[in-house]
Structure formats: structure tokens, C-alpha cells
Amino acid sequence: MKTVIGLEIHAQLLTETKAFCTCEIDVNAKPNTNICPVCTGQPGALPVLNKKAVEFAIMAGLALNCEIHEISSFDRKNYFYPDLPKGYQITQYFHPIATEGYLNLDNGKHVRIRRIHIEEDAGKMVHSSENITESKESLIDFNRCGVPLIEIVTEPDMEKSEEAKEFMEKLRDILRTLGVCSGNMEEGALRCDANVSVVDDNGRSSSRVEVKNINSFRYVQYAIEYEAERISKALKDGKDVKHETRGWNFVTRTTVSLRSKEEENDYRYFPEPDLPILKVSKSQIENIKQNLPELPDQKSERYVKTYGLAKDNANIIAKDKIISAYFEKLVSSKMDPKDSSNWIVNDLLALFNADSVDFNPDKVPIESLKVLMEYTNSGKISRLSAKEILGEIYKNNNNPQDIIKEKNLIQVSDENSLVPVIKKVIENNPSVVEQYKKGKTSVVGFFVGNVMKETKGKADPKVVGDLAKKILDGEIK
């Protein structure tokens, strides 16, 4: 059995105004405050295309290796729903702006992109019950109505749910790097519908099932996994797999049928007569291409090549433009790149990950991390203390020097203060001393650990180790 997966992704573009009117886009605005005759479908109102949305779509197309079409056009997708005020969505059906691109996954898989087109978002509905049919009352907020979207459609080139998840994450990283989409799936700024089918060992394919309402990167994986299993089981049991649209329910972690193929709308697509053909010149496209930021994969490769970073670290840093900017600032302020990458990936990002929040450079200013790295490298503080201080900075945004002073964390490495402590630890553990004398030199670590405990981590472990050996060997009385 083989699973075949294709994705249809909607990404809200981060333009200041809507796709076809001049209403501001503000997710925090009070309902129905950013609306006008155009985006509420008043009689006689006409759409005017937002040029920034076109530029953003071209950027995404170029980043995904698409062919950008100098001529594309808009069409109407007709259907009735209360959140769709005109009774049609303006989209690009017949002639999309970009086609035939691809995105490579880390395992080397080449996922082809069929098309990217520009369209508009619908309003947002809130129901008094589960859904519109069961609700006595439904409210509509048109602030979101007319927000520009790009729809990205892949070919069915993925076979594993993990690949789909990775595709979505890579896509998010690219869109964020371009600055064209926030990439937030939970908030619906990035949405993913998955087309899943299963081919059995005799090469017979099941019907294709479309899974909607997937609202996180994890659920991309879970929903596809669930659906592939459901279809496989049906095939094994000799049951019919319906060509249908199903919805992912993240509470039950299952999919449920939304509508069958027969219940699908006939969208009656036809060319949008209110908008002229969209023309972009070769030079415009070239200009946008020249100004594209460095994309995550390119950046990661550069980090490995020029800085000698480990591939994993390079990937983690390169995929987020805020993290990579932070890293590059550290490097440009004369910090060692490899060391910097270790600090960022192992220590700094770990703090944010533990709280499941996005990295925010304001929480740990570059200057603070730099001080910690320098103090550690020069032996003024221990690595352990440094980690503790970093946690403090993250939590309270304090100055590292103040924390060091306040907690008295300066590393102790002078013999005079360390020797008595080491001697005390040795005296208290005669049996371990015996082992040492019998030739088991590794027990030095035991003494070092205890000294670190005694000194609350302030002692320089390297110095402690040397001194302990000398004391045990009788070189220091």
C-alpha cells in the first residue's frame, strides 16, 4: 500500500489593505469596522486590484521556483454562503499568475507545485452552535472579507504524512522569510487542505479524499495519517472508498464526512468582467527576483560552507529570519560562528521551545548573550552558571552583569579558596580515595561534582579536577 498526498494551501498575504478595496487589514479590529461598499458587496461597487498583493504572489512564485506569467486574469467562482457577500469569490481559475514550481524536502524529495493564484478571503462566521445548520443565530464579521490570499496547489508527490508536515513547515519558513505571510496556522493565516488516496499493492488507486479544517502543522501529519489508515483499512476490507470531502476534528482526532462528490458546488467559473487582464512585465518580474531575500535553504547552505556549522544547527537557524538575523549579528560582533550556533540552538531556543512560543530577540538581547559567551570563554563564569543566567535573562530581562553580581556567580578558580573545599570533600569520602589509590583515576569526577555542589556551581571544574589530582597524589599537602 502506498499513500498519495497532494496539498492545497491558502496563505493570507500581509498587505496593508485588502485585495480589491482600500480597507485596512487588522486582525485585532472590532468586527465590521474595516469594511466598505466593495468588500460588503453593495450594489454597484467594483473591485480594484491591490498591486502589492500581485507583488507578494510573484515573490512566493519565484521562491517556489515557479514560472511567472506576464499575462494572467481573474475569474469569478460563484457559490452562495453568508460570508461571501458578492455571491462569488474573485480568483484566478483559467490563467493563474504562477505555475510549475517545486519545493525540495530534506530527504531529497522533489515536490512539484502545480499553480499559485491570487484570490480573496471570505468573511468570518461565528455560530451559536456547532455549525450553521444547527445554529439559531450566526454572526458575520466582514473585516476578513477581501483579504488577499494566494492558493498554492501541489502535485500529488508526497507519500508520507511527515513529508506533508515538512512541506508545510518549509513553506511557512519561506513565506515568512519573504515577509508575505505570517505563516500562523492556528490563526488561519496559513491553511492546508490535503488530498489523500491510497494505491494498493496491485497498483489500484482508491478514490481521492479531500481533508479540510487542518489547523496546525502537527495536525497536517495526524490528519493525513488517520485518513490514509482509514482508506487502507477500507481497501483491505474490500469496502468502497467514497470520493468526498472530509473534515479533520482535532478533538476526536478523526475525520468526518462533510459532503460527497455529488453534493459539490458547480462554481460556474467565468472571466471577471470588472477587472482587466493582469499584465506584469519581464522587467518587473526580474526586479522582484533581484530583490528576493536569501531563502532558508540557501542560507543554511551558506552557514555550513562559510561558518562550518553543523547541518542541523544551520537549518534551525536559517529557517527563521529573526533567528538568523540574531545569529548573524552575533557573528558580525566577532563571536565564533560555531560557538554562537551552539548557544542559540542548545540554550537560547530551548527556552522559547519549552514555553512553546516564537523566538523573540527582545527577551534576550544580543549584548546579553554576548556577555555570557565572553565570560564563559574567559572562565569568569562556568557554563552551568551561564545557562542559569540565560534563564534569568529570559524570564526577567535583567542585565547579565547584575545577575552575576547579585548571585555571586563569578567562577572561583584560585587555589587558595578551592583547596580547603576539595580537601574537605576528599576527607569525607575515604572509600572513594581508596578506589583512586587502586588506580581508578576516573573517580576524580566524583570529587569535582561534589566540589561544584559545595560551591553552588561557581568553581571552575577544570581547575578543581587538576587540584584534586594533585591533592590525591600528595603533590599538594
Place this chain on the structure above:
Amino acid sequence: MLPNLSVEDLIEQIKSNKVSPEEVTNHFVKKTALIDPKIKSCISTAFVKGKDGILNGIPFMVKDNMEVIGTKTTCASKILENYVSPYTATAVQKLLDAGGTVIAKTNMDEFAMGASTEYSSFFTTKNPWDLQRVPGGSSGGSASAVASGMVPFALGSDTGGSIRQPASFCGIVGYKPTYGLVSRYGLVAFASSLDQIGPLTKNVRDAGLIGNILIGKDPKDSTTVEKQIDLLKNIENSIEGFKMAIPKEFTKGLSDAVKNVLFDAIDNFKKMGVKVDEVSIPSLKYAVAVYYIIAPAEASSNLSRYDGIRYGLSIDGESVDDIYTKTKDEGFGREVKRRIMLGTFTLSATYYDAYFDKAQKVRSKIVDELKQIFNSYDAIIGPTTPGVAFKIGQLSSPLEYYLQDIYTIPANLAGSPAVSLPMGSINGLPIGLQIMSKRFEDEKVLRIGRNYEMIRGKFPLPEVVA
């Protein structure tokens, strides 16, 4: 005597202080109050005064499918019976900015779908020449108001002839500008690729005067274009040496009475040193068929928004679908429903290629053939309508009714400018001469019209007694 004056005359009278702007406005407001109960041109009265400008004191009426802020814009439909415009159409705003005053919104066929105002959901407007007859449509309210002297000019919209056909029936001038010259922002869409706003006036010079105010690129309508056009600049120039084409397809099957009027018109042109040739434009025979696929298709989409959710008529129901069904069933009239169904059918996935796509191809063919003609001829002329105004209730089959637009539709399909002006009359009822040229040759169309008007002599207006 004011009612018989043209816009230009009124401007002159006001300029020379023979009459004040207020007196002019008041006169027409009173006249409307007196005459309208008989003609029934107006759906609602209004009083929206513009800024100071050349049209100071000049009142006008607006077809009820154009938004004027604070006025009801009903499209003569129950579904918008109580809809109040939240904004003003660009074309209307331009006239307001030029000093004009809106005094009424005029009757029409519902959503501009019709040629008689009989499809208005409210009432049928009468033809001021014969109250038993229709004024034409869909801009029948505007045409009858101008013809009966309620206002010196009015705005109409023309999707398949809706300005020119009622102008022909009412014995006045109706000008449909080139598609893209006048903003459609605020014109309630019927068929977006065909709709165009234009003036209904008493003479061709007024059409040029009002046209000059209306024309211009509008950032709110992406289909408008920037063109330097002055419709009055050369309007008085001779047309000697011009060449006119009369398509065979336009004269085939004409009644003798209409033919006679047309022959007189041809003689008039010849007197002016204009050559008139009969030509053949084979694809024109498909124009009506193409139109009745494209226009309903676009309309079916444009009218989707009247769903009872945000504004307009809303009839409560068991579910959203029930609200939609009840609202649309109650709110739309028969003809509108017929066209929505037609359009929904021709756009459906199964029939798209056979109907809509094919119609688009034939439309291109018509455009090409017309282009060919305009390479050799200055304009195409012919009667605006197959006959004079028909009696109210006379045309019962939709097909017969649709053929009213047979001569006017090609200009909409090609986006061409066209004007209708009185050609002559048959048994005391006017019939229009249509002059059509290639896109952006609006100056030429009106110049030919003005020359014809001069040689024809003054065309009388009907006497309507309250």
C-alpha cells in the same frame, strides 16, 4: 417656456441673468410634480444639490440603478425596494460636482432587464407621445421624463440598447459612450462587460455637453481608460466626404414605413456630401443570440448578492438556503428570474463550452467584422429600433421582446459608441436613427448626429397636459 429649453439654452439664460438657478430648478420640480402622475417616470423624488459649476440650477434625473447617497436605489425591484444608497456613483458625482441637482430617480425595467418598463416591479411608465404606449426601456423613466419636459436631461444605462431604444421611442437623443469612458462605479451591475452609463438629452449638443462631464478614468472602476476627448470641439464641423455603412442585416425585414423614414435619412446624408453604402456583416445575425447568453450569464453572477443577508428584502426561513430561496423568489420578478436561470445554465460546467465560451468566441468575431467595416467607413447607420413604440402589453413572447434590441446590441458587444436621435416619425410616433462607430470615436458619432440634426430640422417634443 423653460421646459423646451436645452441644457445649453438654460445655462445661457442663467448666465445672462434672465432667470436664476433657483428659478430653473423650481420650475422643473414643479413641472415634474404636475406631469409625473400622468407619465409615471419617477420611482422616488429626491433633492441632492451639487457644488457650484456650469450646471448650476440645472436639475436632472437618475435611473434608479445608480447610487446616490441617501436616496433609495431600487432598480425597480422588490428586492431593493427599501435599499438606501451608502455612497454615490462616480457619474452622478461628476454631475453634482459640475453644479447639477438630482430631483428624482427614474423607473426602469427591473435590474435593467427589458425594453419597455413593463418589467418594473412597481408600475409601467407611459410614452409621452401616446399614453397607451411604452416609453421603451430599460431607461424608460429617464427618456419619458426628458421628452415630457420634466428635466432637461437624465442619466440612463445601456447594456443592450437601454438608452438608445427609449430615446428612439420618445423622440429624444440617447448616447451610449464607448465602454470604458464613463465609470460604472455605483451603477448597479446587470452585465458588467456591456453596461455603460450615458445621457438622455433633447439634442446632440447636450449629449456632448453632459458626455464631456461624465467621461474620464475613475480609479474606482478598473475598466475605465484615460482618453483626451472633447465631444463638442469639432461637433459643428461638416461631415462632407464621410462614408456610412448600412448593414443589410439591419434592413432585412424592415417595415415599409420604417424603410421610408430611413430612405429620407439617407437622402439627407447624401445632401451633405456623405456616401452611403449597403454592406454585409454576416456575424451580426448572431448578435442577439450571443447577447442573450453573455448578458444573462454575467447577470446571474451579479445578482447573486441579493441574498437577504446584509441588505434589501429578507424573508426569514428555516435555514440559510430557505432564506435565500424565499427572499429571491419573493424579491425578483419573472423576467429577472428567467435570465438568472438562463445564465446559471449557460455557465454550468456541463454547458460552459457549448454556450458561454462559444458566445465569447462569436462576440470576438463580431468585433472583428465591425473593425473591418470601420477600416473603410466612418460609421454604421440604421434605425435604432425595428419600429415605433409598441402598446403596453402588446409584446407577450420573450423572443419577440428580445428582438427589440436587434440593432442596438452590436454596439454593446463591441464596446462601441452609439447615439440615437430622432430620424423621423411614423403616424405621429418618433423613431430613432442610430449612428455607431469604432471604440473611442465618440466625437465622430456625435458630430455626425449633430450634422444630421441640423439638416433634419427641429424635432418637436410632445405636449403633455397635466
